[in-house]
Amino acid sequence: MKCPTCGCKKFYVKDNDDEYEIYEFSTLGENVVFDEALDPQEIPKITNEIDTFCNKCAWHGKFNTLTK
Numbered sequence: 001m002k003c004p005t006c007g008c009k010k011f012y013v014k015d016n017d018d019e020y021e022i023y024e025f026s027t028l029g030e031n032v033v034f035d036e037a038l039d040p041q042e043i044p045k046i047t048n049e050i051d052t053f054c055n056k057c058a059w060h061g062k063f064n065t066l067t068k
Contacts, residue, residue, distance in 0.1 A: 001027040001066040008056035011066075013044055024055065027066070 002009050009028075015021035023044055025034045032046050044050070048064035 001030065001068055003054040003057060003059050004061075004065060004067045005059040006054065006057040007067075008054050010055035011052050012055060013046070013050055013052055015044070022053075030068075 003011070010024065010026045012022040012024045015023070023034065023038065023042075025032050025046070027033070034043050046063055048062065050063050051060060052063045052066070053060040
């Protein structure tokens with residue numbers, strides 16, 4: 001999956017409790033891959049409706065609007 005605007009495959013989501021805390025991930029086909037250094041218990045669940053932000057451009061939207 002990739003950004004519908006620029007084609008980037010790196011994204012982030014914001015923490016619901018702290019808008020300054022972000023969780024970066026990349027996409028590998030249909031899979032979401034977080035940094036291995038993150039505690040697995042801290043990683044948010046990626047749902048189709050979670051607000052997702054591109055790491056390269058200004059695009060943001062729901063996860064399910066990423067280009068396949």
